Amino acid sequence: MxxxxxxxxxxxxxxxxxxxxxxxxxxxxxxxxxxxxxxxxxxxxxxxxxxxxxxxxxxxxxxxxxxxxxxxxxxxxxxxxxxxxxxKHLIYSLETILTDMNDDAFFQFVTTLNSLQFSIYDCIYCYNHLSFLEKERGKNGVNFMIFDNEEYICNVQHHFTYLEKTSDRFEFTLNSGKRVVIEKITS
Known part of the structure; x- marks a missing residue:
């Protein structure tokens, strides 16, 4: 992409x-x-x-x-x-996550978010743990994002592992109880 x-x-x-x-x-x-x-x-x-x-x-x-x-x-x-x-402007920490994400993970994240009727511009909170690991070789951790489309709230946990293999796992949880989990692993 x-x-x-x-x-x-x-x-x-x-x-x-x-x-x-x-x-x-x-x-x-x-x-x-x-x-x-x-x-x-x-x-x-x-x-x-x-x-x-x-x-x-x-x-x-x-x-x-x-x-x-x-x-x-x-x-x-x-x-x-x-x-x-x-x-609208994106929250800076979310913009940084999206920029740093590989193409496949980016596409999967955004299209899944959209399929749940949310936009990246609905983000009201974003914690970018990855930005604190900039100088480390292997990166492993979780980013947290909260989206509000005025009908539902969606919490997203982005579990990332950037070691020998790259893994991006997204757990979407809506306040209605609906959950979606997607994962992209590359070698």
Whole structure:
């Protein structure tokens, strides 16, 4: 699996974006989150990738001062009531685990999580024990992750052994009692 395939799998996660509309109030662009109805200044997202709903589709661009969005082939300026969406950030410790994971384990973890109706962007807690073992030759331990999709909670234990053989075992447990265990062993 290439970096491009990983990126594509991450791009199509449910709940990966905060969606809302913008209004120009008191000489400032204000973003209104559709889900929480909270307001925030759009300047918090300057120089980040956002998507604007234009020409009946979501178009990616980089947000700059004065509501300017640089798209690949043109520049747009925000208008009152424009719909935009902003990619959520992953918890840093989860992002590190996903980056360090081999391709097969990454794919199995993310697709299993998705099959349980969770997204990697639903992560509310992540303990990355692997990051504490960086200087050790053989690595062995457990990472803990908790996901919340607003209907269920999912606890994931990632048991890893990176010695002569590599083993990634994921134990998914939902608050409903449902359990799924997957394991990937490579030599």
């Amino acid at each position: 290439s970096h491009q395939h990983r990126s594509k799998l991450m791009d199509y996660q449910i709940r990966a974006f905060t969606e809302g509309s913008v209004e120009f109030i008191n000489n400032q662009w204000v973003f209104f989150d559709n889900e929480t109805e909270e307001a925030s200044l759009i300047e918090e997202y300057l120089h980040q990738e956002i998507e604007i709903f234009s020409l009946n589709k979501w178009r990616k661009g980089i947000l700059f001062d004065d509501g300017k969005i640089c798209l690949p082939n043109e520049n747009l300026f925000l208008q009152d009531q424009d719909l935009i969406r902003i990619r």
